Amino acid sequence: MSIALLPVTRQLLMRAILWALIGAIYAPVFVVLEGLLAPFLVDFALAAAAAGAGVIGAAYYSARQAALAASVVGVMATLFVLMTFYDEATFIHVALLCGALGMLTGLAFKFPSRCTENVVGKSLVGGLSGLVSGGILTALVLGGLELSPLIAVAFLVSVNGVIYVASVRHVVGMTGLLPRRWCPLAEGVVIGAVAIFFGGCVWAFTSTLSGYDRQDLFLHVIESTATVMPLAVACGVSSGVVTGVLLELFDFDWVDDL
Numbered sequence: 001m002s003i004a005l006l007p008v009t010r011q012l013l014m015r016a017i018l019w020a021l022i023g024a025i026y027a028p029v030f031v032v033l034e035g036l037l038a039p040f041l042v043d044f045a046l047a048a049a050a051a052g053a054g055v056i057g058a059a060y061y062s063a064r065q066a067a068l069a070a071s072v073v074g075v076m077a078t079l080f081v082l083m084t085f086y087d088e089a090t091f092i093h094v095a096l097l098c099g100a101l102g103m104l105t106g107l108a109f110k111f112p113s114r115c116t117e118n119v120v121g122k123s124l125v126g127g128l129s130g131l132v133s134g135g136i137l138t139a140l141v142l143g144g145l146e147l148s149p150l151i152a153v154a155f156l157v158s159v160n161g162v163i164y165v166a167s168v169r170h171v172v173g174m175t176g177l178l179p180r181r182w183c184p185l186a187e188g189v190v191i192g193a194v195a196i197f198f199g200g201c202v203w204a205f206t207s208t209l210s211g212y213d214r215q216d217l218f219l220h221v222i223e224s225t226a227t228v229m230p231l232a233v234a235c236g237v238s239s240g241v242v243t244g245v246l247l248e249l250f251d252f253d254w255v256d257d258l
Contacts, residue, residue, distance in 0.1 A: 015244040023240025035221035047134035054130025062122040074198030091218040102195035106188025121172035129163035
């Protein structure tokens with residue numbers, strides 16, 4: 001009996017670990033994006049942050065080698081800004097440089113087609129599923145419900161994940177018909193977005209360690225969310241584990257072949 005159940009157990013474990021990692025990525029991106037967008041979008045910042053986190057998470061997961069290249073671009077560009085223009089630099093400078101270099105990298109280098117040919121569809125589904133699940137929470141908040149960031153993260157990771165897995169294959173089938181000449185542009189956009197994300201991580205980490213005290217919205221959000229961030233990541237991981245197990249138990253398709 002134990003031997004017969006071993007493959008099933010392995011599949012459950014693998015999917016639980018995968019979705020735990022997705023939850024660990026989604027949670028901090030969502031929390032920080034909501035803090036950045038709240039001064040501008042007020043009540044609708046939650047839905048916008050959920051959509052943005054969905055796009056970044058889906059792009060990073062689907063781009064593979066291009067995402068790794070984006071990580072290098074983001075880290076190197078941020079370190080260059082910090083070492084060269086430390087006193088005058090802001091996160092806007094980092095974001096602009098990371099985005100520009102990411103776009104140039106996508107246009108200049110050819111990556112394996114399997115790694116990025118479906119990134120447009122996956123990012124679109126990630127953003128739309130995040131917008132839908134975030135819109136549900138926004139409606140509840142506007143209706144007077146008190147919602148903690150931890151509950152929001154747990155809900156978004158699970159609901160966003162289910163919508164994504166259930167719909168991504170259909171959307172990729174449609175976006176896969178786009179002309180391949182658009183692939184370098186799509187790669188550039190993805191690399192730029194992921195590079196900005198990693199650049200922001202490096203920017204916040206180094207600025208905090210070095211005592212950088214210039215008025216900066218990004219750093220203010222990082223500092224204000226520092227206390228809730230560990231619990232948010234833990235909720236993202238826990239919700240990801242549960243989501244992965246349920247997806248496997250209810251026989252949802254794996255989408256790693258797309």
